[in-house]
Amino acid sequence: MEIKFNEQELQEIEQIKSKYPTEQSALMGVLWIAQRKFGWISNDVILYIADLLHLPPAHVEGVVKFYTMYFKKPMGKYHIQVCTNVSCMLRGGEQIFHFVKDKLKIGNMEVTPDGKFSLEEVECMGACGGAPMIAINEDYYENINIEKVEQILNKLD
Amino acid sequence: MNMNFPKLVLPDIVDLSNIDVYIANGGYEMYRQIIKLTPDEVTNEVKKSRLRGRGGAGFPTGLKWTFMPKGNDKPKYLAVNGDESEPGSFKDRQIFEHNPHQLIEGILIAGYAMGMKAAYIYIRGEYHRWVKLMQKAIDDAYSRGFIGTKMKDTFGNEYTMDIYVHKGAGAYICGEETSLMNSIEGWRGYPRYKPPFPAQFGLWGMPTTVNNVETITNVPAIFKITADEYLKIGATTHPGTLLFGVSGHINKPGVYELPTGTPLKEIIYNVCDGVLNGKKIKAVIPGGSSMPPLTAEEVEVALMDEDSLAKMGTHIGTGGIMVMDEDTDLVKITKRIAHFYHHESCGQCTPCREGTGWMEKILDRILKSEATSKDLDLLVSVANNIEGRTICALGDAAAWPVRGFVTKFRDEFEKRIKPDHSFVAPNVVHGRRNTASTLVFKEI
Numbered sequence: 001m002e003i004k005f006n007e008q009e010l011q012e013i014e015q016i017k018s019k020y021p022t023e024q025s026a027l028m029g030v031l032w033i034a035q036r037k038f039g040w041i042s043n044d045v046i047l048y049i050a051d052l053l054h055l056p057p058a059h060v061e062g063v064v065k066f067y068t069m070y071f072k073k074p075m076g077k078y079h080i081q082v083c084t085n086v087s088c089m090l091r092g093g094e095q096i097f098h099f100v101k102d103k104l105k106i107g108n109m110e111v112t113p114d115g116k117f118s119l120e121e122v123e124c125m126g127a128c129g130g131a132p133m134i135a136i137n138e139d140y141y142e143n144i145n146i147e148k149v150e151q152i153l154n155k156l157d
Numbered sequence: 158m159n160m161n162f163p164k165l166v167l168p169d170i171v172d173l174s175n176i177d178v179y180i181a182n183g184g185y186e187m188y189r190q191i192i193k194l195t196p197d198e199v200t201n202e203v204k205k206s207r208l209r210g211r212g213g214a215g216f217p218t219g220l221k222w223t224f225m226p227k228g229n230d231k232p233k234y235l236a237v238n239g240d241e242s243e244p245g246s247f248k249d250r251q252i253f254e255h256n257p258h259q260l261i262e263g264i265l266i267a268g269y270a271m272g273m274k275a276a277y278i279y280i281r282g283e284y285h286r287w288v289k290l291m292q293k294a295i296d297d298a299y300s301r302g303f304i305g306t307k308m309k310d311t312f313g314n315e316y317t318m319d320i321y322v323h324k325g326a327g328a329y330i331c332g333e334e335t336s337l338m339n340s341i342e343g344w345r346g347y348p349r350y351k352p353p354f355p356a357q358f359g360l361w362g363m364p365t366t367v368n369n370v371e372t373i374t375n376v377p378a379i380f381k382i383t384a385d386e387y388l389k390i391g392a393t394t395h396p397g398t399l400l401f402g403v404s405g406h407i408n409k410p411g412v413y414e415l416p417t418g419t420p421l422k423e424i425i426y427n428v429c430d431g432v433l434n435g436k437k438i439k440a441v442i443p444g445g446s447s448m449p450p451l452t453a454e455e456v457e458v459a460l461m462d463e464d465s466l467a468k469m470g471t472h473i474g475t476g477g478i479m480v481m482d483e484d485t486d487l488v489k490i491t492k493r494i495a496h497f498y499h500h501e502s503c504g505q506c507t508p509c510r511e512g513t514g515w516m517e518k519i520l521d522r523i524l525k526s527e528a529t530s531k532d533l534d535l536l537v538s539v540a541n542n543i544e545g546r547t548i549c550a551l552g553d554a555a556a557w558p559v560r561g562f563v564t565k566f567r568d569e570f571e572k573r574i575k576p577d578h579s580f581v582a583p584n585v586v587h588g589r590r591n592t593a594s595t596l597v598f599k600e601i
Contacts (some may be wrong), residue, residue: 007538019321020341021232027343028326032282053359066345066503069282085244086446087404087479089493123329123497124244125283129411129475129542133437138285153518 001037003044005052009033013052023053027063031070041073071103076118078156080104081135084121087128092145096132097121099146116156160535162390162416165378165398166371174290176297177257183305187315187377188265192314203376206384207396212238212332212369213445213474214550215395215463218376224356225271226364232377234335234360235267235276236341239291239370241310242281243445244497245477248371248400251412253280253287256293256374261304261320263373266380268318271366275319278370279337282326292322329501333549334367336503343507347503348549371400392418399476403462406433406482411450417462417473421451424461425480440566446476446494449561471561487569491522491562496565498555510554514544516559523573530574536577 005013008122034045041064050057050148054068064070082097102119111118127133130142134149143154172178179185183484184489191199204219225233237260241249252260264276273552280288298304302311304386323341326333338360359365375397388396395417401424403475404410408430415424421443425431431437440450443459449471451459459466463473481490499513519536522528540556540563547553 019319019323024343025341028324028340030323031326040225063343067282067326068326069325084493085495085497086442087245087488090405090479090485091482106225120270122283123500124242124246126241126250126281128245128247128479129402131404131410135283136421140286150525 001039001119003038003042005033005037009037017029021061024059027053027055027060028067031060033062035070040074057104074111077116078136079118080153081120081122081125083123083125083127083131083135084131085124088132090128091131093132096134096144096146096149099149100134100153103150117153160363162398162580163378163382164414165382165390166259166400167251167412167414168372174254174258176258176301178544179256181303183381184258186403187380188262188269188303188311190268190318191266191380192312196270196272199266202384203270203379206379206387207376207394208372208379208387209395209550210369211399211475213243213370213376213472215445218368218372221356221366221368222267222271224354225366226356227272232274232365233272234363234365235264235271235273236334236337236355236360236365236367237264237278237334237370237373238334238367239278239280239284239547240329240337240338241284241370241475242329242332242501243447243475243477244494245402245404245442245445245479245576246475247402247404248412248476250284250287251400252370252374253284257291258298259377260370260374261293261294261298263376264320265303265308265318266376267366267368267373269316272316272420273318273366275321277321277323277341277360278326279323279331279341281331282324288322288324295320295322298446328503329497330503330549330551333551335469336409336549337367338365347505350548364522385420391416392460392465395462395466398416399461399473401476401478403429403478403480405478405480406436406485407431407480408433415461418460418465421456421459421461421478424478425456429480432480432482434482436484438480439483439485440481440487440562442477442479442558444472444482445477446497446558447514447550448474448480448566449470452565487562487566488520488524488573491559492517492524494558494562495520495555498551499561502551502555506547508543508546509555512539512552515539515554516543516555520559523570526573526575528574530571533563533574534572 013030017106019027046060047057050060084093084097106119108121127142133142208218209215239249306317308317328346329375331346332338333348336346340346355365390397398414399417403412411426438453441456442450466473495517501518502509502513503509516539521531540560543552544556
């Protein structure tokens with residue numbers, strides 16, 4: 001895919017820039033748009049955004065690598081995030097992580113060969129009242145158990 | 158327990174997130190009232206209410222507002238902290254979802270009191286859905302003329318401000334106020350050295366106040382019922398209601414708005430219907446994973462306000478109560494907490510960057526029963542050497558729970574220590590060298 005934003009995305013970026021007194025402040029928002037479009041933040045994307053926002057590429061790379069939610073490699077169509085922090089651990093979050101790991105036959109931050117699923121053991125996602133929980137892409141699934149996870153995964157295509 | 162208190166932050170009103178419902182229930186009316194006062198009068202009312210920050214430190218909000226310089230020679234900013242990454246904390250999410258307009262109205266009141274140009278609501282990246290909900294509420298408020306340049310016509314007053322959402326991207330440290338500001342500015346989320354404090358040198362070098370989402374949402378409610386009435390709710394030195402997020406081994410986990418000073422026992426057994434499967438409690442973390450735990454005996458007497466908990470050696474934090482039953486492996490929990498802080502340390506300060514890793518390694522050894530009797534003291538020593546030696550509070554947040562668990566539940570840890578030779582006298586000098594042999598004092 002050509003690394004380029006379309007007219008609509010560029011407009012969205014202008015709108016983000018208008019929120020802040022400096023161009024650099026728009027970086028995180030622009031990276032979110034880039035991840036939505038390109039799926040992950042490659043070196044080419046870093047160079048493109050650096051050019052767009054008049055920033056040194058090293059700065060953009062530094063920001064990308066600091067924040068865990070920007071993908072540094074292509075991830076699956078469905079990115080499964082399993083929380084194993086304390087509240088979820090107390091309710092079986094670890095078992096769910098191992099279940100998904102075994103079912104998909106991939107490890108933490110790995111992608112299935114068909115590119116459909118990727119798995120991440122995440123830190124607290126702020127849904128402790130619904131522990132254990134997983135998130136798939138942007139959606140939360142709370143009060144789950146192994147059976148429910150299996151059903152959810154089977155429904156994804 | 159006196160259940161007769163007003164729900165100030167999350168009232169039981171259906172569909173309150175809808176702007177029309179909010180307006181029908183007196184929404185944006187408080188802002189209309191307070192602009193008849195001078196900004197100083199507004200700040201004084203907040204000061205009088207003794208409202209304290211809900212983000213963890215419990216700093217008096219009104220006092221914080223007075224730190225802002227007067228005059229308009231520089232733009233001033235409000236940063237509203239909704240990063241909410243503290244494990245065990247999930248309260249701000251309820252505000253974004255169920256009462257976003259009260260947060261907006263609170264921002265307007267704070268903005269007027271301090272003469273803010275704009276406010277940035279920092280919401281953690283994982284909250285995709287809640288970022289959208291909050292943005293929708295802001296868009297609605299803009300279109301009704303409650304925010305932005307139209308405020309002049311709506312409220313008949315010269316003051317205007319803008320409100321924006323800034324979405325994070327997965328960094329616990331961005332809940333720290335200076336790190337949050339760096340993140341908004343498009344830097345890596347490194348905490349800044351203080352001083353200068355945000356009120357002097359904040360966002361883009363301009364005077365800035367950082368308040369928690371729940372703190373700001375309390376503000377319109379204070380004006381609605383008056384500071385005098387607010388003071389009558391909950392604990393004297395920490396008044397009002399708190400959003401308690403209860404999780405772990407509990408029958409009814411969730412967010413509950415209750416007066417400060419509510420007995421912890423009451424929350425666990427009455428509000429949340431007791432411990433899962435009728436088991437006994439082993440430990441409870443009262444305010445998010447950074448706070449030292451309470452033992453079962455302490456849970457019996459603990460009152461949930463900052464000063465009462467401080468006397469017991471812990472803190473109210475974010476009000477995230479994590480309940481652990483009698484079968485919980487506390488070594489494993491401590492190791493998981495240590496892993497979290499190791500993962501989230503930004504890496505600027507050596508004691509935190511290295512120390513959090515060492516703590517995790519030692520705890521891993523203990524968990525695998527590979528540790529020696531010296532490891533426990535080494536663990537506490539590492540924790541002590543992180544505390545207070547870092548730019549921000551993440552170091553303390555990593556040290557407190559580890560030291561708390563080891564001190565209060567030492568026998569659980571000792572059980573995992575592999576039996577070793579009985580030392581007559583430890584070789585202190587070479588104690589940390591694997592090759593050091595034990596000094597044995599003999600009678601001469």
